[in-house]
Amino acid sequence: MDKKRIAVPLVCHGHSRPVVDLFYSPVTPDGFFLISASKDSSPMLRNGETGDWIGTFEGHKGAVWSVCLDTNALRAASGSADFTAKVWDALTGDELHSFEHKHIVRACSFSEDTHLLLTGGIEKVLRIYDLNRPDAPPREVDKSPGSIRTVAWMHSDQTILSSCTDMGGVRLWDVRSGKIVQTLETKSSVTSAEVSQDGRYITTADGSTVKFWDANHFGLVQSYNMPCTVESASLEPKYGNKFAAGGEDMWVRVFDFHTGEEIACNKGHHGPVHCVRFSPGGESYASGSEDGTIRIWQTGPLTHDDTESVAANGTVGKVKVSAEDVSRKIEGFHIAEEGKTKEKESE
Structure with missing residues (x-):
């Protein structure tokens, strides 16, 4: 029996x-949080450790393609097919700002200092909104060569990263000049681009390869061929010794960063996996799928060589214990006022 395949996720x-984007907040004094984007138009906020639902942000009229939280997890942002990007109060669920666009917004990202919101989408324009002056027109960066799929901030908000739906490569923009300063070339379009927590690497998924780039010198560090077309990949943030990837075969796999060897393979989703993200401490990773669920997979106790990975050695008992420990730890912790944000039931 292949023990690698035994893992018990928390199912949300x-x-x-379908769930199309996931984003973990950094660790805050109240713990860390997970926000999800779905084509059902209602982003959801959850406790990052337990997956417990906290609240739903209601107001979009179309599919939500992208979500993010600011550094303190006090505000959320979402980009939607209703041609808006919205900023929300993450404590109450109230809509704070709605920024009109001329087409679908596919990507959004808060700057590190939390004062700016970056958006991109079908219009091929990167826009930067000053959240201290939300009524002021946004700054528009030069036109992207293609429809924008992902965006991220780098280098203490001095650089913007973007990828396109209809062409390969990742473009790096100088925020001051608004010009592309570097293009990281890929054969297929990049469906997922993540800047590592320590700022060292850019992790990209394009077609059936996952690549790691030096975020400061822009050289290619590693490139691994995957068993299928992958839509998303995420690097473990604490030691950077493994990464998770998911895609069209419905499996969520974990690989060794240095060798590309498969460490774990988790089955459970009933549709293609659209997004995979590691939690900020690396003790778990979340996957979102076409099947409408989010699954949170425990990695087990983190060590440098990570020999005790729960998913890898099949010790199911450890997963249950850690889930119980976690729920005990955060018992009595509430973030949303009751009645303010209600969970929409599936129709």
Whole structure:
């Protein structure tokens, strides 16, 4: 029996349509949080450790393609097919700002200092909104060569990273000049681009390869061929010794960063995996799927060589214990006022 394949995830229900984006907040004094985007138009906020639902942000009229939280997890942002990007109060669920666009917003990202919101989408324009002056027109960076799929901030908000839906490569923009200063070439379009927590690496998924780039010198560090077309990949943030990837074969796999060897293979989703993200401490990773669920997979106790990975050695008992420990730890912790944000039931 292949022990690698035994893993018991926390399964988070609530979305009635595919989950297309996930974002973990950094660790805050209140713990860390997970926000999800779905085609059901209602982003959801959860406790990052337990997956427990906290609240739903209601107001979008179309599929939500992208979500993020600011550094303190006090505000959330979402980009939608209803041609808006919205900023929300993450404590109450109230809509703070709605920024109109001329087409679908596919990507959004808060700057590190939390004062700016970056958006991109079908219009091929990167926009920077000053959240201290939300009524002021946004700054528009030069036109992207293609429809924008992902965006991220780098280098203490001095550089913007973007990828396109209809062409390969990752473009790096100088925020001051608004010009592309570097292009990281890929054969297929980049469906996922993540800047590592320590700022050292850019992790990209394009077609059936996962690549790691030096975020400061822009050289290619590693490139691994995957068993299928992958839509998303995420580097473990604490030691950087492994990464998770998911895609069209519905499996969520974990690989060794240095060798590309498969460490774990988790089955459970009933549709393609659209997004995979590691939690900020690396003790778990979340996957979102076409099946409308989010699954949170424990990695087990973190060590440098990570020999005790729960998913790898199949010790199911450890998963249960850690889930119980976690729920005990955060018992009595509430972030949303009751009644303010209600979970939408699946229709």
